[in-house]
Amino acid sequence: MSTSLVHAKSRFMARMSGLLCCVLLGSVLAACSTSESKAAPTGQPSSTTVTEVSAAAGDSGAKPSGGERTVTDELGHEINIPAEPKNIFAPNMEDSLLKLGVKPVAQWSNGSMGHDYLQDELKDVPKLDFSAGLPSPETLMAYNPELIILHTETYAQNGNYEAYSKIAPTYVFKNASGNIEKSLTAIGELLGKTEEANKALEAYQQKVKEAREKLKEAVGDKKVAIIRFAHKGVSLMGGQYLCGYVVHRDLELGISNLVGNENSASISMEILPDLDADYIFVLNAYNQGTERMTEMMDSPIWKSIPAVKEGHVYEVSNKYWLGSGLIAYEKIVDDTVRLLTQ
Known part of the structure; x- marks a missing residue:
């Protein structure tokens, strides 16, 4: 075989090898790109996706599953609460909670005496004594509330709101007793119990x-x-x-x-x-x-x-x-x- 023929064949093989390497490298890069795209929902972009879905759900009145909502209480506090909070502490609002089918984690009492007419349903719920003022934050923490609801703005005074809001989101009414229908509606919205509140109000009316x-x-x-x-x-x-x-x-x-x-x-x-x-x-x-x-x-x-x-x-x-x-x-x-x- 002539020397020129050998050189030509060698050059052809070199070009083919280079082309093959490029094809293989392109395949690897494409696979990596696809893998990263599929993995994105478990990485940082996940937060953006959840935020967008939650915002859309809020616009339509739906509750984002497992998410949070931002609400403003009657004193102007903006608080983030679970979509459907379960462990509720709402002293002096036990009546409204029970009407919505919710038992609080603890109940108001004056000494050992709670709201007597509710005790058949609250007999297993611990009493917290308000005779000397609101329970201390340390006492309340033991009940792990997810949401605290105060029925009057006087309960939020003297640093109580600041202390309680460190334990759990704390919603304050100015005077819930002044309009039970309005406050029941608000509680229903807070707890994801709007339908129950509406039915209770219709029956009462x-x-x-x-x-x-x-x-x-x-x-x-x-x-x-x-x-x-x-x-x-x-x-x-x-x-x-x-x-x-x-x-x-x-x-x-x-x-x-x-x-x-x-x-x-x-x-x-x-x-x-x-x-x-x-x-x-x-x-x-x-x-x-x-x-x-x-x-x-x-x-x-x-x-x-x-x-x-x-x-x-x-x-x-x-x-x-x-x-x-x-x-x-x-x-x-x-x-x-x-x-x-x-």
Whole structure:
């Protein structure tokens, strides 16, 4: 074979080898690129993807699975909460939680006494004593709350909000007891229980509607007074909260001029003769007003009041007439209809 032929063949083989290497290298790079693309969802781009999906879900009103939501409470705090928080601490809002089918991790109590009318359902729930103020952060931490709900802005004062918000997201109402329907709706949204809240409110509103009709027929435009005997004094309850809200706002029964639009008004022997009420409900707050109640109701002045002479005085349960929530409110509606239509 000639020398020129050998050189030509060698050059051909070299070019083929180079071309083959390029093809192999290109295949390896393509495979690596595909592998990285498939692996991306478990790497850094995953966060971006979840964020985008969560934002889209929020825009449509859906709840991102396993994600968080940002909400703003009534004091303007922006907080991040789980999509459907489970371990809830909401002192003095146990009624609303139970109405939504939720048991708290711990319940409010005054000493050893919780909300008595709820104890059948809360008997296994630990009590936290509020008689000397809010429980310490260390005490609350033991219950591992995922969400803390404070029913009044006074609970958030004196550094309590800052301390509690380090334990769990903390949502504060200005005064949840001032509008139970509104606060129940808000709690339903916080807990992913909007449907349950709506159903509970519809049932209550229907109950109130039927009660109004019965009461209108029985008592017409006559006035009702609610007298609260407590350790610190005696007061007329207004129509702004608790049983006063139910009787005067929901059931639309007339209110004494002695209290008018106020939350409450102190009452004494001296002004008893001015009490313009055709029916009187009396309650002994937490059984601490017994002495004052006996003193006033045994007095000649009390016995001279027209409603008393007519036998239109009714002692009602302090267990739920001072309760805050639809469970208590439904019981108050039942009592009012029963007592004023009998």
